[in-house]
Every structure is written in C-alpha cells, then in structure tokens.
Amino acid sequence: METQSPAPTRSLAEPWRQICRRCGHAFETPIWLIVDLEERPDLLPRLLDGSLHQAICPHCDASHALDAPLLVHDPVRERLLFAAQASSAPAQARRIARELGTRLIAALPRAARAPYLTRALHVRGLRELQRLLRENATGDALSAALPALMQATTPAEVQALVHSHPVLGTAEARAHLRDYVSTLQARGEASLARALQQRLEALAAAPDTRVALLHRLLHAGGPEQRQAVLARQPSIPAELPAMFEALAVQAERRGLAAVAHDLRVIGDETRRQIQARHPPTDRDA
Ligand SMILES: [Zn+2]
Numbered sequence: 001m002e003t004q005s006p007a008p009t010r011s012l013a014e015p016w017r018q019i020c021r022r023c024g025h026a027f028e029t030p031i032w033l034i035v036d037l038e039e040r041p042d043l044l045p046r047l048l049d050g051s052l053h054q055a056i057c058p059h060c061d062a063s064h065a066l067d068a069p070l071l072v073h074d075p076v077r078e079r080l081l082f083a084a085q086a087s088s089a090p091a092q093a094r095r096i097a098r099e100l101g102t103r104l105i106a107a108l109p110r111a112a113r114a115p116y117l118t119r120a121l122h123v124r125g126l127r128e129l130q131r132l133l134r135e136n137a138t139g140d141a142l143s144a145a146l147p148a149l150m151q152a153t154t155p156a157e158v159q160a161l162v163h164s165h166p167v168l169g170t171a172e173a174r175a176h177l178r179d180y181v182s183t184l185q186a187r188g189e190a191s192l193a194r195a196l197q198q199r200l201e202a203l204a205a206a207p208d209t210r211v212a213l214l215h216r217l218l219h220a221g222g223p224e225q226r227q228a229v230l231a232r233q234p235s236i237p238a239e240l241p242a243m244f245e246a247l248a249v250q251a252e253r254r255g256l257a258a259v260a261h262d263l264r265v266i267g268d269e270t271r272r273q274i275q276a277r278h279p280p281t282d283r284d285a
Contacts, residue, residue, distance in 0.1 A: 010036035010073065010107045011043070012100075018055060022062035029055040031066060034104050036073040047072070048130055048137075051254050063255025069093070070126065071100040075112070077136070080104075082120040083129035097122065141167035142176055150195065155202035162206055169212035174203060210237045214244075217266055226266065230273045241271040 016031035032052055035043045046052040053066045069088070072081040080101065084093035097120050105117055123129050145165035152158045162169040177200050184193035213233065220226045230236060244267030251260040 009039065010034065010104060011040045012103060012107075016055070016066060016068055018057075018064060018066060020057040020060060020062055021064065023057060023060040025057065025059040027055075027058050031055070031068050033069060034071045034073070034100055036075070036104070038073075038075045044133070047126075048133060050126060050130070053126055054254060056255055061255065067125075069096045069100065070129065071097065071104060071120065072129065072133070073104055073117075074136075078114060078116045080117055080120040081129055081132060082122050083126050084122060084124050086125040093122065093124075138167060138170070138172050138176065141165065142173050145173075149199050152199065155205065158199050158202035159206035162203070162212075166211055168203055169206070170215065174200060177203075210240065210243070213237070214240065217270070223269065226269055227273075230270065236270060236274050236277065238274060241267045241274070243267075244270065 011032065012034040013030040013032045015028045017026060017028050019026050032043060035047060035052075037044060043052060047070075050065065053068050053070070055064050055066055056062070057064065067085045067087050069085050070083045072083075073079075074081070082093075082097040082100070084097070088096070101117065101120060105113055108117075121132075123132065145161065145168055148161055148165065149158065149168065152161055167173045177196065181193050181197050181200065184190075184196065213229070213236075216229050217226050220229055244263050248260040248263035248267065251257075251263060
C-alpha cells in the first residue's frame with residue numbers, strides 16, 4: 001500500500017519567538033499566520049476577540065498581544081485580507097504578504113487558484129482586520145433578515161423578528177438600514193424606502209434583547225450611562241448578571257484580569273438594579 005503524506009492545510013500556524021515584557025525570558029509559541037475561513041471557521045471568533053494572537057508567557061503567566069502578521073482567506077467572498085504587523089515597514093509588510101500568499105496558493109488545489117489570490121487587501125494591525133470582518137458579519141446577517149423584515153406587516157411582527165434575527169437588535173444593523181433607506185430614496189424607490197423606514201421605526205421602539213442590552217452596557221461610557229441604559233428597560237433580564245460573570249471568567253482564562261474586573265463591576269451594577277426593582281419580601285429574608 002502506498003503511504004500518503006498528509007495534504008498541506010491551507011491554514012498555517014508557525015512557532016513565534018517572543019521576549020516577555022514582564023520577566024524578560026524568551027519563549028516560543030505556535031501562532032496562526034494564515035487562516036482560511038472555509039477550512040477553519042472555528043478560528044474566526046478567536047480572530048475577532050483578539051485571542052488568536054495572544055500568548056501566555058510560560059515563565060511568569062503574563063499575557064501578551066503579539067504583533068504578528070495574519071493572512072485571512074475568505075473563499076466564499078473570494079477575498080484575501082492581510083493584516084501587517086504594526087511595527088513593520090511597508091516593504092517588509094509586502095514581502096511577508098507575498099510569502100504567506102505563496103504558501104496559501106501552494107496548499108490550494110489547482111482549480112481553486114483564482115486571480116483574486118494574487119491581490120490581498122492590506123490593513124495595518126489586527127484591529128483594523130477585525131473591523132472589516134465584523135462589518136461583513138453584520139452585513140451577512142442583515143441580508144438574511146431582510147426578506148422577513150419586509151414581509152412583517154405590523155410593528156409587533158417586526159419586533160418579534162429580533163428573536164429569530166438578533167442582528168436586527170443591534171445599533172450597527174440599524175445604521176446599515178438607515179443608509180439603505182437613503183440609497184432607496186436616491187434611486188427613486190420611494191415606496192420601498194417608506195416601507196423600510198416604518199420597519200426601522202418599529203425596531204427602534206422594540207425593547208432590547210438580552211444580547212443587545214449586554215452590548216449596550218459594555219459600550220456605555222461609565223456607571224452613569226449604564227444606569228441610564230438600565231433605567232430605560234421595561235424589564236431587566238434576570239440572567240444578565242450571570243452573563244457578565246461568564247464573560248469575566250472567559251476574560252480571566254485569557255489573562256485579561258483588568259477586563260474581568262470591569263465585567264464583574266457591570267455585573268454587580270445590573271444585579272443591584274434587579275434587586276432594587278424586586279426587593280426581597282419577608283419570605284425571602
Ligand atoms: Zn514572562
């Protein structure tokens with residue numbers, strides 16, 4: 001029987017050498033340099049939350065955000081995105097992008113080697129790449145929700161859609177939809193623009209879903225703003241403090257102690273608000 005060498009994977013992780021900024025020791029850790037979103041969709045959440053390029057020093061447990069390059073291949077959109085290291089010069093960034101691109105193409109079957117693979121969209125740093133990918137995710141979810149949104153005829157029906165399509169509960173999606181209303185108006189599609197505008201108004205009047213409320217609290221500017229957000233809610237979901245605790249535990253696991261602390265502060269605020277609205281009765285005491 002013929003022995004087969006394993007097929008090369010399109011995604012690539014390689015050892016990365018890092019000097020710990022806290023203890024000064026050098027350590028090596030495997031780091032993803034190429035992520036093919038079709039092959040490894042599981043890596044997308046880690047890319048979006050930044051943990052993909054985070055490493056823990058084995059000597060002192062300090063957590064480091066590594067300044068490593070990353071090539072992302074999205075075969076569905078036929079796109080190649082390259083995030084250069086923040087510290088690299090443009091010529092060096094182009095050379096690394098070329099090298100990673102060549103390795104990706106070599107791992108693809110001949111039929112999949114399309115011309116778009118020779119032109120990566122360059123950004124600087126992981127953060128910029130995350131922003132691009134998040135916009136894509138919102139756009140996709142919104143496209144999927146749009147037919148149902150246009151079919152809903154009453155405000156209550158529109159508001160109920162937030163449960164099946166949580167994206168409709170986000171401020172980002174509503175901003176997209178407002179842009180779309182303007183586009184329709186500019187194209188002279190007045191009745192369609194009006195229909196979408198009515199649905200937008202129904203969405204704006206909908207109470208926040210748990211996830212939307214969580215996001216709103218996370219992005220509020222401080223305790224006063226969070227109080228104001230909570231005060232506007234007709235009811236505060238009882239599981240909200242537990243959701244913040246779960247996020248805090250996740251953050252702790254990644255060595256983000258300060259983030260975990262902030263999440264617990266917000267969780268405590270929501271718990272106090274819930275208790276203030278439902279004071280314990282004599283029976284509970
Ligand atoms: Zn260290």
